[in-house]
Amino acid sequence: MQFENTATKVANNNIIEGLNPEQKAAVQTINGPLLIVAGAGSGKTRVITNRIANLIANGVAPWNILALTFTNKAAGEMKKRIANLIGESQAEKVWAGTFHSIFAKLLRYDAEILGYDRNFTIYDADDSLSLVKKVLEELNLSGASMSPQSVRSRISSNKNKLITWQNIAENQRMQYDKAFAEVYKRYNEKLKINNAMDFDDLLWNFILLLQKSKDVLNKYQEKFRYILVDEYQDTNKAQYIATNLLARHYQNICVVGDDAQSIYGWRGADIQNILDFKEDYPHAKVFKLEQNYRSTKTILEAADSVIKNNSNQLKKNLRTDNQQGELIDVVECDSDIEEAEYIISTIKNHINSGKSAKDFCVLYRTNAQSLEFEKACRKRNLPYIIIGGMSFYKRKEVKDTLSYLRVLVNPKDAEALLRIINEPTRGIGQTSLQHLINFANSNSIDLLSAFRRANENSNLQKRAVVAATNFANFIDLFRNRLEEEEYSDVAGEYIAETGMINFLTMMGTDEAKDRIRNIEQVINDIANFEMDNPDSTLEDYVQQISLISDIDDKEFGTERLPLMTLHSAKGLEFKEVFIAGLERGLFPLFRADQDPKEEEEERRLFYVGITRAEQKLSLTYSKKRMKFGSVSFQAPSSFLREIDKSLLNMLLPSGEKAQSSSPTFARGAGSTFAAKQHYFSDIPQQEYYSQIEQPQYRFRVGDLVRHKQFGVGKVTGMSGDGANTKITVNFSNIGKKLLLLQYAKLELVKQAK
């Protein structure tokens, strides 16, 4: 005990040392509700970690502290820094993790209360999409009016708001709602049958658990006496309710966030949660961290001049003692190729003169934009890393491997089973599979059991019976072994026996070799996980893996140039940042010009991007850009106009100064012409500049159009002329509609070929 006291005192000095007064005050507040409004680059992470260390130094047990983040990376970073302050042994006892991973862990203890098995699997967006497709097929709604994508995202956004299918069925406004409620209901039933939860269920089911069992609620309220939520501006309703339930008794809840950096509204995040915190907890203390330690004055001024165009925010006044710094380059490029060439060659030059690749970063709005940057990097032999996008875990062979493991862990997981049953082919084709599914349904057994009892199924061919029985035996064999042996060994042999690797070896191509290595990497990963977590099971491994994203991977420190979306960049910082594609319709993305709320979110995203930069910021846009294999013409982003001109340095890719009266910038920014598609990239530029009055486009059958209310649809017919022109559009959401062209205000999305 004596010993520990000394240690605590030493730690205590570390904990407050070098903090500014606001930071210190926040760190030293122990009890009661606390809101920390942390501007970009204000040392937020430091305050959070030091505060947790301070709680522990003041006698709070680390296992009574719950710290919730949005990414595993943030959680890992937090743990690492707490460990530096108070030592590994204490730090690892803190409950720090993402909402999803912590709740998943807690759900496993009491899954039975909700009617789930403890070994439930977690469905990612792909899994849940394919489940939606199956439901649509089953209910005979496929092809008709509902696209699986839109149904899935609607289900998700309802779940984020805790809206049940019954709620929708009761309040249905249209026939469409009725059908949707039906799909939603069936989707949930199927999840339950598969003993699976989607991402949103992890939040909602945890709430249900707390509501259903008073014991469980008490248990966790007692356990998590001190709760801390990072990025509070991005919490959705489910996360809000869950944290409030947990904190209700002790009210030791500390939330940290920056309303100016709320960028997940589309995923159900409710910025109101942070704006209303003081109303939820009237006694809450509030601290504002307004001292920025990251960026130059120029960058901060630019960020401020952008964000002040938003209404509805907590007042903040970011300041810095850093230098004024360089002007912000704004570079007008001819094409997306030139844009990538400019950015990558600029970075390459800096690297050649001694700078490090990891000090730079290229940000873009959509993942699709990464392609040209990759090409440019490869051309110059510049190592790069794409964060997000096609992640390791989304690759086919990796998903297949994980699906095999899922079947092993949770034999009810029909999604996983269907995914791998013919990977490699096993002589169980569509017809046989359908017979097996029917057998499972009519006997109310899970799919694997139907495989096991294939010999009772008179519809099956002999060959299929043998194949199905073999497969079931194969799974059962390894399930038995799992009970006795170390799971990493079993998993390794199991995957080897699936035949995937043999199949790929036979192909022999370079790509196949890559895939084999990826599969092996999963096996290694399992072994490492087992070593790191000696008491864990294969269930644990499979469950945590589905909640991991690319940004969590540790490859950052290496000498590679990071490329990522603006969303992925949240929480990161780089000496020099390039933001590409500042074009109307791309950033801010098109639907934002109708809806002010969306536009404000895009602006916050821009704010996030700008404030990632420490020393230097460059913004680029391109006049032409490839979209869907055809060229589209772009106007500069309206956001460029919002930055104070005195902070900008207008350039051409050659490095020459663009005249301040650069035609594109001067006109494009204020004009109303939308990005329009052409099929010849050599249309003279003059035409582009004179296109301020956009000619009336004549729609044709086959065109893809957008309607303000009805969404996107395909033109299937035209009739009449002049003011009487009528147009038939088949909307993906609601089906066919006959509209009067002059009132419909249709917007061209894509021309027919």
Added chain:
DNA sequence: TAAAAAATCGTTTTT
């Protein structure tokens, strides 16, 4: 049943 060819489709952002 499985591989190859053809057609279709789409672009936010992610735990």
Added chain:
DNA sequence: CGATTTTTTA
């Protein structure tokens, strides 16, 4: 354009 799904054919 490139990925994915549907259709055709062996």
